[in-house]
Structure formats: structure tokens, C-alpha cells
Amino acid sequence: MTIGRLSRRDFVKVSAAGALTAAGAAPVFAQGTRLHFLQWSHFVPAADQVFEEQAKEFGRQTGAEIAIERINQNDIQAQNDIQARLTAAIQSGSGADIVIVANNHALLYENSLVDVTDVAEDVGRAQGGWHDYARANCVAPNGRWVAVPQFIISWAVTYREDWFKEAGFEYPKTWDDFRKVGRAMKAKGKPFGQAFGHSINDPNNWCYPLVWMWGGMEVSKDGKTVALDSKQTVEAVKFNTVLWKEVFDEGGLAWDDSTNNRAFLSSEIALTGNAPSIYVAARQKFPDVYKGTNHGHFPPGPAGRFYWLPAWNSVVMKYSKQQKLAKDFIRFYMDRARFDRYFETMDTFGIPGTKAYSDHPLWRKDPKTAVFPETLPNARQVGYAGPAGRKATEALSKYIIVDMFAKAIQGMSPEDAVKWAAGELKKIYAA
Numbered sequence: 397m398t399i400g401r402l403s404r405r406d407f408v409k410v411s412a413a414g415a416l417t418a419a420g421a422a423p424v425f426a427q428g429t430r431l432h433f434l435q436w437s438h439f440v441p442a443a444d445q446v447f448e449e450q451a452k453e454f455g456r457q458t459g460a461e462i463a464i465e466r467i468n469q470n471d472i473q474a475q476n477d478i479q480a481r482l483t484a485a486i487q488s489g490s491g492a493d494i495v496i497v498a499n500n501h502a503l504l505y506e507n508s509l510v511d512v513t514d515v516a517e518d519v520g521r522a523q524g525g526w527h528d529y530a531r532a533n534c535v536a537p538n539g540r541w542v543a544v545p546q547f548i549i550s551w552a553v554t555y556r557e558d559w560f561k562e563a564g565f566e567y568p569k570t571w572d573d574f575r576k577v578g579r580a581m582k583a584k585g586k587p588f589g590q591a592f593g594h595s596i597n598d599p600n601n602w603c604y605p606l607v608w609m610w611g612g613m614e615v616s617k618d619g620k621t622v623a624l625d626s627k628q629t630v631e632a633v634k635f636n637t638v639l640w641k642e643v644f645d646e647g648g649l650a651w652d653d654s655t656n657n658r659a660f661l662s663s664e665i666a667l668t669g670n671a672p673s674i675y676v677a678a679r680q681k682f683p684d685v686y687k688g689t690n691h692g693h694f695p696p697g698p699a700g701r702f703y704w705l706p707a708w709n710s711v712v713m714k715y716s717k718q719q720k721l722a723k724d725f726i727r728f729y730m731d732r733a734r735f736d737r738y739f740e741t742m743d744t745f746g747i748p749g750t751k752a753y754s755d756h757p758l759w760r761k762d763p764k765t766a767v768f769p770e771t772l773p774n775a776r777q778v779g780y781a782g783p784a785g786r787k788a789t790e791a792l793s794k795y796i797i798v799d800m801f802a803k804a805i806q807g808m809s810p811e812d813a814v815k816w817a818a819g820e821l822k823k824i825y826a827a
Contacts, residue, residue, distance in 0.1 A: 434492035439673035493716040500533040502543035510712035516541040523750035530749030543709035545749030550768035555667040558688030578643025589665035591651035604704040609697025619782030625818035633810040
């Protein structure tokens with residue numbers, strides 16, 4: 397989608413440094429230039445509409461053409477996903493100027509990305525500082541910011557509270573209760589649902605925390621020694637395999653991040669892990685589902701309750717001929733004069749990376765979504781207990797932890813599945 401160049405009558409004057417004015421306006425220096433912006437299609441479509449309006453405003457103020465391209469984050473088979481596009485652009489030296497990349501993937505490409513430390517520090521300083529979780533996705537080992545956090549995706553458990561109550565159950569507080577309720581719902585033809593395919597968010601959201609909640613870890617604190625092959629990890633895989641047979645829809649091995657949304661909205665499943673996008677869609681189009689839906693936390697495991705939360709971050713490509721304009725556009729849409737509306741339109745789907753939003757009224761607007769901001773303090777980064785660096789990112793992008801659970805579901809012994817995954821991690825961490 398292209399947002400064309402418009403009239404300059406609304407241009408504003410800015411400092412010679414080209415930074416945003418006190419009113420958050422964009423610099424006027426880009427008349428006749430074009431900025432290519434590549435991002436994913438939002439699970440809350442209204443947020444994309446808001447962003448387009450803001451891009452138009454930036455275009456009016458600068459005279460630049462902002463060309464927005466969106467692709468399906470799960471279109472891997474067509475080689476049209478963001479990671480594949482980014483890799484191809486780096487190899488060819490041409491492509492989008494700004495790319496919204498997932499999770500800590502920016503660390504894989506740090507040598508091909510513009511240093512955006514100035515932008516990140518400006519935004520953080522104006523908004524109460526960055527959460528550590530957001531920083532970990534975007535700061536290279538040398539301390540250089542190679543991405544600017546856009547937002548963290550909130551993620552918890554979505555369930556049909558009305559069905560639970562009809563069956564005489566409350567939301568499970570323990571994993572034993574989770575099994576009990578799940579067995580009963582599956583017997584009624586309303587199983588729980590969980591994706592175990594190669595999809596960027598939901599399978600990882602489930603599998604990494606399950607390892608941690610049972611006391612497992614990918615690597616030791618030294619960030620070098622692979623520690624996955626442990627009794628704790630084996631027990632986590634064993635438990636998940638039991639859950640698969642007892643409570644889950646058995647089509648989940650082929651599910652992506654959108655399959656469970658459709659299944660829940662179609663009243664085919666009673667529970668799934670997800671961002672609140674299901675709830676937002678239900679409110680708009682499925683009133684009975686909306687009325688009966690609520691959200692809950694993971695029950696704590698033997699080692700506690702933990703989450704892994706996806707994130708989206710803005711990167712500027714080194715091959716770009718519009719690096720200054722790109723950085724100013726990021727400043728523009730991350731400024732609270734615009735980001736407030738974007739955040740509010742997402743409606744609890746996204747947790748801003750800065751601390752200024754921690755007490756935002758939106759989190760208290762609906763008691764049914766109150767759990768989502770509560771997940772961040774218990775969130776861990778991939779690569780635990782080591783740093784979330786390039787090697788942890790590579791393991792994430794190869795779905796090693798997800799495949800460990802999937803192999804056990806498909807019949808491999810939990811012990812062998814864990815040994816396989818530990819071997820794959822050793823290949824990465826030994827390189």
C-alpha cells in the first residue's frame with residue numbers, strides 16, 4: 397500500500413538536527429523522497445488503519461512518499477515472510493528502508509542494521525525508560541541499539557468461562573486442575589487448542605515457558621554450556637505429551653498463529669493461549685463468544701510461572717539511502733502524540749516497551765484483560781539462563797524447542813526428544 401506525497405501547506409519548522417519538534421512534528425527536508433516500510437499485517441486491523449493515517453501525516457509534513465507494504469507473518473511456504481524478505485534484501489543490498497522484525501531477530505542481522513541508539517535513547521528518555529525485556533531484543537553485545545522496540549505482544553490464556561461454569565468448573569489454578577478441566581471439556585467435544593507448528597508466536601509462547609516452569613533451561617548462565625538435557629526438561633516434555641492426548645485438539649501440529657483464533661471464534665475449542673486479539677475480534681463480530689470469554693494466567697509449574705512474550709521492533713537497513721528520514725519516521729510514530737492512539741487501538745494486544753504506559757487506564761478498562769500486563773514481570777527471554785544473543789535467536793528461529801515437544805507428541809520418547817534438541821543447540825552454541 398502506498399501513501400503518496402501530499403501538499404506541504406501543513407509543514408512545520410524543525411531544528412537543524414532534524415529531530416522532532418516539541419509538538420512531535422516531523423522534519424521538513426524530504427520533499428520528493430520515498431520511504432519503503434515493511435511490516436506484518438496486524439491481528440487487530442484497526443491498528444493498521446491508525447498507522448496509515450499517521451504515515452500520511454508524516455508524509456504531509458515532510459513531503460516524502462511513505463510506501464507501506466504488509467505481509468502475512470506466517471506466509472513461510474510462499475517465502476514471503478518478513479525474515480525471508482529481510483535476508484534476501486541484505487543479500488541483494490536493496491529493499492525496504494524500515495522493517496518491523498520479530499522478537500530478537502534484529503540480533504541476527506546486527507551488522508546489516510543502522511545504529512539507532514540515538515532514536516531509542518530519545519524515546520526512552522521521554523517515556524520513563526525502557527523495560528529490560530524490550531531492551532534485550534534490540535541491544536547488540538557491544539551496547540549498540542540495532543532496533544527500536546515498537547511493542548511487546550501481550551499473551552496469556554483465553555478460555556470460555558461460560559462453558560467452564562456450565563460444566564461446574566472454575567479456571568484451573570494448578571496444572572492438575574488444567575488436566576481435569578481439559579479432559580472434561582474434550583469429552584464434551586470442546587477440547588483445548590494449542591499450536592505446535594512452525595509459527596512465529598503461539599508455539600514458542602507455549603513451549604519455552606513450559607521448559608522454564610518445570611525448572612529446565614536452554615543454556616547455563618555462562619551463555620555457552622547447553623543445559624537443556626535435564627530431568628526437568630524431560631518431565632516438562634512428558635507432561636505436555638500427556639496434555640496432548642488428554643486435553644488438546646490433535647490437529648495442533650499443523651496449526652499456525654491464526655488457526656486457534658479461528659477455532660476459538662467458531663466455538664470449536666474451549667481454551668487456547670493467545671494475545672487478546674481473539675477477544676477484540678469477538679467483541680466486534682461474535683457477541684456470544686465475547687460474552688463468554690475470559691483470560692487467565694498459566695498455572696505455576698514446579699519452578700514457578702513464566703512467560704515468553706513476542707515483540708515487534710523497528711530496524712533501519714544499512715543499504716538504505718534514506719537512513720535519516722527512516723530514523724525520523726520512527727521517532728515520529730513512537731512519539732506519544734501518535735503512539736498513544738496506536739496503543740489504545742490495539743486494545744491491550746500490545747504492551748509498550750517504555751515504562752510510561754505501565755499505569756495506563758486502558759489496562760483497568762476491562763477486568764477480563766487485566767492479566768495481560770501482569771505477564772511482563774514474569775517474562776523471560778529465549779536463551780535462558782544465558783543472554784538473549786544471536787545464538788539464542790538462531791535457536792528460536794529454527795523452532796528447536798517447539799520441535800522437541802512436537803517430536804514427543806509424534807511418538808519419540810521424551811528422553812530422546814530432549815537429547816535431539818540439546819544436540820541441535822550444541823551445534824549452534826559451538827559455532
